[in-house]
Amino acid sequence: MEEGMSEFFISGVSVGGNSGSATTGTKCGRWNPTTEQVKVLTELFSSGLRTPSTDQIQKISNQLSFYGKIESKNVFYWFQNHKARERQKRRKVDKDVIRSENSISINSFTQNFNQLYQVSEPERVIETLQLFPLNSFGESESKNMRVHASDQCRDSTMFSYTVGEQMDHPPLDLRLSFM
Amino acid sequence: MEEGMSEFFISGVSVGGNSGSATTGTKCGRWNPTTEQVKVLTELFSSGLRTPSTDQIQKISNQLSFYGKIESKNVFYWFQNHKARERQKRRKVDKDVIRSENSISINSFTQNFNQLYQVSEPERVIETLQLFPLNSFGESESKNMRVHASDQCRDSTMFSYTVGEQMDHPPLDLRLSFM
């Protein structure tokens, strides 16, 4: 990790006095992506980009700076996190699916199937990516809007498999026999 | 931004909804642990469990589902938050202690030291925690043996420069023509 990152922010840490983070209203402390930035990054991601090279990061960052403050490392981290969480999520889902299959296995098969393979995309490195400003004008009204605001209902890729049938057996043995 | 936006919650099981929340037409309620669940989680935490492994999370989740709907991610988040907030609290206390230390003598230094470098509890990181012996056989494995001695005191002085808010010129050519 250090390899590719070195030139991004190693130098940035503690550059200067910073002057108490007055921050003119914006909570500066960490990058707060605008919706446009997130949108673009997401598109890139869904286009197959997973681990952008230094140059790619630079370009992306550069372009995204149009929508608001951003640094290369933000882009780098974004991809790291996004990729990692996609994996993590899939992993957990798989586990849940497996477990639930052992107990349910009704027509949830189809869903499980979709779940299991929805993200199995062939990790290809994109060569030329054209998606872009084609419509990036549509919604550039928010400058520093937090992306959450209205889509809190993002799915949770981990489900529960509410049993609910055995609500009458004795409480589990909670004795932790450690040590 | 989510890549795997999936909205299928295990067949039939109507997730969330309800939860009142009239004001902001929310649709997906969030997990609301039952007292039983909280009790169990708290006990586990008190026993020293801080960062359960995926397997442990699964087991715990599975067991707790007896008391009500729950997903593995809920357990995951619960521990994350609980740990973080305990730490947060401790940090605040430490601050206060340190502040008062300025007027106390050497004696208290030792105490402060202990407070700083010792977890609230004997920090007996569980090594073999047999969660719910009922159905967790020899799978107890844990590699959370490390004790944080280094608290990266991240200097939140951020460095990025602001790129002036010029949101009113045409979008840059974002074609990423990688070489």
Next chain:
DNA sequence: ACCGTATGAATGAAAG
């Protein structure tokens, strides 16, 4: 009904 607090959920940033 509003407001403050506790806490579930998310994610940027790092460390390992």
Next chain:
DNA sequence: CTTTCATTCATACGGT
């Protein structure tokens, strides 16, 4: 890449 830490957003609740 994986896992953890820190911070923030959002919401359920209880008090006044």
